[in-house]
Amino acid sequence: MNRAWDTIIVGAGHNGLVCAQMLASAGQSVLVLEAGAEVGGFAAPREFAPGFRASIAAQYLHQFSDALLRSLQLERHGLRFAATGLATTVLASGRHVRIAGDHVDGVSAEEATRWQQLDTRLARFAKFMATVQSTMAPRLGSSDFQDRWTLLKMGLRLRLLGRREMREFLRIAGMNVYDLATDELEDPLLQAALGMDAILGSNFGPRAPGTVLTLLTRRAGEATTTGGYRLPIGGLGAFAQALASAATAAGATVRTDAPVAGIVIENDEVRGVDLANGERLSAARVVSSVDPRQTFLSLLGTEHLDTGFVRRVDHFRHRGITAKWHLALDALPTFTGLPSAQLGDRLVVAPSLNYLETAYNASKYGEVSVLPALEISIPTVHDRTLAPAGGHVLTAIVNYAAYDAKDDLGTAREKLEANALAVLESVAPGIRSLIRSSELLLPMDLERICRVTGGHWHHGDLAFDQYLMVRPFPGAAQYQTPIRGLYLCGAGSHPGGGLTGLPGRLAAEQIQRTAP
Ligand SMILES: Cc1cc2nc3c(=O)[nH]c(=O)nc-3n(C[C@H](O)[C@H](O)[C@H](O)COP(=O)(O)OP(=O)(O)OC[C@H]3O[C@@H](n4cnc5c(N)ncnc54)[C@H](O)[C@@H]3O)c2cc1C
Missing domain, CATH: 3.50.50.60 (FAD/NAD(P)-binding domain)
Known part of the structure; x- marks a missing residue:
């Protein structure tokens, strides 16, 4: 040949x-x-309803x-x-906080300072992690010069954080995000914001060891771009x-x-x-x-x-845990207490860490989360090319969705969609009447469509x-x-x-x- x-x-x-x-x-x-x-x-792009487009899975x-x-x-x-640079707004019925980098609105001045300190520290660690992520992982015990040099450089970069910060990094890297967030913050919405970033895409609840690692890997990626959340x-x-x-x-x-x-x-x-x-x-x-x-x-x-x-x-x-939801809307929805200027933010519905943990618990046993957490995007606020005139696209990552659901696929899909809709209605009353079309993709659907x-x-x-x-x-x-x-x-x-x-x-x- x-x-x-x-x-x-x-x-x-x-x-x-x-x-x-x-x-x-x-x-x-x-x-x-x-x-x-x-x-x-x-x-990849997906026309999920006539004239309404989104990507199959990823949002930002x-x-x-x-x-x-x-x-x-x-x-x-x-x-x-x-x-570019979209802020994250975390919603619970009746209240929200808005996070833009190290700045946060909607909490007490003391809590805003606590957030700023934590964010600054995590940003420093994320910068270190970014060097780990963008380098080929060295083999342990190898006599190859490249492997040894990479390991040495990693050690040196860690040491360059300074003695105190290096210790702190080593202390928290193996922790769970629940403990980190509750040690450092008091506001349940801010705690949940941190928790959500740690668990998105991972088969973990916020109390699982290793969730600070997943948080840092996500933040490491973000540390390499000045664009923030981009559409x-x-x-x-x-x-x-x-x-x-x-x-x-x-x-x-x-x-x-x-x-x-x-x-x-x-x-x-x-x-x-x-x-x-x-x-x-x-x-x-x-x-x-x-x-x-x-x-x-x-x-x-x-x-x-x-x-x-x-x-x-x-x-x-390799079992996925994340579902993707696509809604074709007849008009922009209204979220309780949220100014319309914030509809284009990255919207997170996760009122507390316990809420996330409870949503996760169900998925461990192949059950459907009664109150799932949502990461919502309404891209048509910024980009009218994605929907026909007057219409809007709302997409959401829905956590958690068990890969091995106890129910058959159709029933699991129906149940999770109904539960996600109830959660959405709790922060955006009346949204149900705007829905022209809805499509929820479970991990098994994503497996089939994306061949993963x-x-x-x-x-x-x-x-x-x-x-x-x-x-x-x-x-x-x-x-x-x-x-x-x-x-x-x-x-x-x-x-x-x-x-x-x-x-x-x-x-x-x-x-x-x-x-x-
Ligand atoms: C619900 C969900 C939401 C997400 N949201 C975000 C987000 O907002 N931001 C973000 O940064 N990341 C997000 N991610 C993660 C991100 O999308 C993936 O990690 C990333 O796309 C993986 O890229 P890849 O190129 O490695 O693989 P894939 O994107 O999986 O691509 C693999 C390709 O291989 C093809 N393929 C498979 N088998 C064959 C075959 N036999 N022959 C030929 N081709 C084949 C597939 O069709 C596919 O095109 C999300 C993931 C999910 C599931």
């Missing part, structure tokens, strides 16, 4: 596209194969670094923002389109409607891929942005892997035992795999999910350094 391509990338999610752009810019011939009709993966671009955005020249490729004009699908355009301009070819059925191996080495339509395409290397379980268990096949490795793949926790096992935000839990040098699992960290020529570049790899482009970027760097 002739090697037609230097690199074939499986999946045109944002990480696959970042990786493609970088490898093509470095002179490789690159083919990206996307199973769906659109690029973008979780950020808030972790994609200024540096990467500039180096990919995404603005030259059409990326424009309808809104691209045309939705996140337009962001994905800009990435595809950048990759194509660099020389890559992007094919949609091209599901890969298998990775071709000969003599323990990658030869290319087989498409579902029977076509065989050859390449010197294959880079998979598909989640690790699917990459190894379905596309590659266990016959090419040793038993210990297969066990690690099997143990990778478990429908998981990060392609697999972000937790201490699946983080940094053990992400996704030993033997497949550093984007390399036991199979020569097979690499990973998706959210399942370090540093995890979110629209950061980091797994894609770091994988491209690793391939350029090590590929045959």
Whole structure:
């Protein structure tokens, strides 16, 4: 078989596209194969009702670094923002607080000062974490100079926080966000705001150990951008389109409607891929942005892997916990006590940490959360391209939605949608009468539509035992795999999910350094 391509990338999610752009810019011939009709993966566009558009899953671009955005020249490729630096407003019936960076309105002066101090400290830690996230995770016990140097630099950067701050970082990094928030803050809405950022996308309630880690990883992404919470004009699908355009301009070819059925191996080495339509395409290397379980268990096949490795793949926790809700509205809703100028904020409905914990408890037992937490966006306040004249789009992340629901899928969907609507009505009375169309996507729906096992935000839990040098699992960290020529570049790899482009970027760097 002739090697037609230097690199074939499986999946045109944002990480696959970042990786493609970088490898093509470095002179490789690159083919990206996307199973769906659109690029973008979780950020791909979806017309969920006639004329009403949103992205399938992701809502905000808030972790994609200024540096990467500039180096990919995404603005030259059409990326424009309808809104940047959106504030977060946390709502409970009858009351709200508004957070813009270290400034907060709607609480006492003492509480505002406490928030400012905590926010400043977390920002400092997030800056340190940002260096960890944007560096290839070193292997432990390795004699390789690069690994040792990376470890040394991490240690030094931690030490440069200063003795007191370093101790504080080490004290809180393994804590749960419930304890951190209740130690530092008094206002339940502010505590819940912190809790919500820690648990979004993770299979955790706020009392779970490791939730300060997930909070810091999110804040680390945010520390790399000056844009804050951003909404691209045309939705996140337009962001994905800009990435595809950048990759194509660099020389890559992007094919949609091209599901890969298998990775071709000969003599323990990658030869290319087989498409579902029977076509065989050859390449010197294959880079998979598909989640690790699917990459190894379905596309590659266990016959090419040793038993210990297969066990690690099997143990990778991957069940999603987040649902996505799309509403087509006939008009803008009114939220009790909220000035209309704030309707375009990032709106969070999570009145307390206990509320979050209770919502989580249900999902642990496969039950539907009676009072789910919501992260709401009304993008049409800023961007009229997403709905027909007069109409509005309201999207929400709904936590929690068990992957293994006890009920059948239809019943679980109906119950969660009814519960989410009751919560929404409690802060926006009358909204029910504005709803023209509603679509709730459970993790199982996201699994099917986006082809991500478990429908998981990060392609697999972000937790201490699946983080940094053990992400996704030993033997497949550093984007390399036991199979020569097979690499990973998706959210399942370090540093995890979110629209950061980091797994894609770091994988491209690793391939350029090590590929045959
Ligand atoms: C409900 C929800 C809300 C979220 N909200 C946000 C948010 O607001 N902000 C944020 O930053 N992050 C958010 N995230 C997380 C973020 O969207 C993901 O972490 C990120 O999109 C992962 O990108 P990726 O490129 O690694 O993978 P994906 O986006 O999953 O892309 C993988 C691609 O591979 C393709 N594929 C799969 N199998 C095959 C195959 N066999 N052949 C060819 N192609 C294949 C898929 O179709 C897909 O296009 C959210 C996630 C969820 C689930």
